[in-house]
Amino acid sequence: MTKGEVLAVPRIELCVEREAGKPASRAMVLDGDFIRIGSHQSNDLVLADRAVSRFHCILERVKSTFRLTDVGSLNGTTIAGVRVRDADAILPECRIELGESVVRIRDADAVAETELARAVSFGALQGVSVPMRRLFPVLDRVAKSAPDVLIEGENGTGKEVIATELVQRGARADKPLVIVDCGAISPSLIESELFGHVRGSFTGATRDRAGAFEEADGGTVFLDEIGELPLEMQPKLLRALASREVRRLGESRVRKVDIRVIAATNRRLEREVNSGRFREDLYYRLSVLTVRVPPLRERKEDIGLLVHCFLNELGAIDKVHLFPPEVIEDMKRYDWPGNVRELRNYVERRVVLGEGAAMGATAPSERSSAPPPGAAPQGAAPGEPAANIEMPFKEAKDAIIDQFERRYLAALLEWSNGNVSRAARKAGLDRMYLHRLLQRHGLRRAAALD
Numbered sequence: 001m002t003k004g005e006v007l008a009v010p011r012i013e014l015c016v017e018r019e020a021g022k023p024a025s026r027a028m029v030l031d032g033d034f035i036r037i038g039s040h041q042s043n044d045l046v047l048a049d050r051a052v053s054r055f056h057c058i059l060e061r062v063k064s065t066f067r068l069t070d071v072g073s074l075n076g077t078t079i080a081g082v083r084v085r086d087a088d089a090i091l092p093e094c095r096i097e098l099g100e101s102v103v104r105i106r107d108a109d110a111v112a113e114t115e116l117a118r119a120v121s122f123g124a125l126q127g128v129s130v131p132m133r134r135l136f137p138v139l140d141r142v143a144k145s146a147p148d149v150l151i152e153g154e155n156g157t158g159k160e161v162i163a164t165e166l167v168q169r170g171a172r173a174d175k176p177l178v179i180v181d182c183g184a185i186s187p188s189l190i191e192s193e194l195f196g197h198v199r200g201s202f203t204g205a206t207r208d209r210a211g212a213f214e215e216a217d218g219g220t221v222f223l224d225e226i227g228e229l230p231l232e233m234q235p236k237l238l239r240a241l242a243s244r245e246v247r248r249l250g251e252s253r254v255r256k257v258d259i260r261v262i263a264a265t266n267r268r269l270e271r272e273v274n275s276g277r278f279r280e281d282l283y284y285r286l287s288v289l290t291v292r293v294p295p296l297r298e299r300k301e302d303i304g305l306l307v308h309c310f311l312n313e314l315g316a317i318d319k320v321h322l323f324p325p326e327v328i329e330d331m332k333r334y335d336w337p338g339n340v341r342e343l344r345n346y347v348e349r350r351v352v353l354g355e356g357a358a359m360g361a362t363a364p365s366e367r368s369s370a371p372p373p374g375a376a377p378q379g380a381a382p383g384e385p386a387a388n389i390e391m392p393f394k395e396a397k398d399a400i401i402d403q404f405e406r407r408y409l410a411a412l413l414e415w416s417n418g419n420v421s422r423a424a425r426k427a428g429l430d431r432m433y434l435h436r437l438l439q440r441h442g443l444r445r446a447a448a449l450d
């Protein structure tokens, strides 16, 4: 990756004025964009206060301010006497109270220098905004390193794209990549999916089977939605991560595996730890190297570029006139709770439906494809889907597209015997995009491990 510009980022000073009810005067200057405060040793600011939760709150830089998020602490976080869950820490100076401690936050005089990529893409990951161009050099370094990685970001921010890029640019690029969607596998099957089983170890285990860790030997396991991993599986995963050894269900033999693990989550794992749904020791192990992907609402400068990129991928660049500057400006005013995936769906809808496509409307596939009760199908030629004039034109059209997608994907998967890579080649679709379409239509589980 070619070296980019250098950006000056103001540093922030945290001064502990009270700790566990006693006066204190401890100050530290930090230059991170993400600062964790709590009583656990792994926090950036550790408070020796029993009334402070292990992971109490997070300060996150959003453009020129800091956002304070209480991550489910027991005793809450207060700014100027008001208890907050999520608030802007207004600088140049702000005091926060947590447990029996008080921390003053202020702009430090110093600045930190950070690298800004010149390129507006990192493989398939596009982004012209400062947060994305700051992320690219980090990803480049992470790809070339060996340790396990945790990718944090809201749904649809591009975590899977990042995982794939990390693999393709790393030393294990030509080795297997096995994807396990921890949220899509039933808790009773997850151990066998990860570590394998021997015949007869449970009802339905008709033959010996290697799990994801063994299949990926020499390569990478991508554990998507790691926050969904059942609590009882977590110590087993931790053991496997620490020892690089797995044991198939029903077998006593231990097998060595040589893998890199990339995990992704759309949950704040600190909150999950505080609420007892995620083990602290596993979180600690996974979060040693963490990559955070900003939500689209914090980098709306990327919208124009992403629209172009999706039009190209859809083979619809001739429809660029559907996205004149005023439409792009409108799109920048919307918050995109579904992030880049929602943006992509909207571009697809606008290409098919034209100017009538509404932003913020649910994606065609998220909507029920069944016509409303009592609606009469009208005007259908044999073999053609019925036109339902009881629905508004746009919704009726979306419903048909939805039905078409579902039928096409089911037939495609049947043809490829569940092999997504083959299916993607046959359909002329990007493999990751096909994975997502399958997930959206609830067909992903059958295709999770190819």
Ligand SMILES: Nc1ncnc2c1ncn2[C@@H]1O[C@H](COP(=O)(O)OP(=O)(O)OP(=O)(O)O)[C@@H](O)[C@H]1O
Residues within 6 Å of the ligand: 124, 125, 126, 127, 153, 154, 155, 156, 157, 158, 159, 160, 161, 162, 224, 265, 266, 306, 309, 340, 341, 344, 432, 433, 436
């Ligand atoms: N920066 C980006 N550039 C180009 N495409 C992107 C970018 N970010 C996301 N996408 C596209 O948006 C969609 C969602 O991305 P992806 O599946 O990687 O998100 P995710 O964070 O893994 O979502 P989830 O948490 O729901 O699994 C995909 O179609 C992906 O190709």
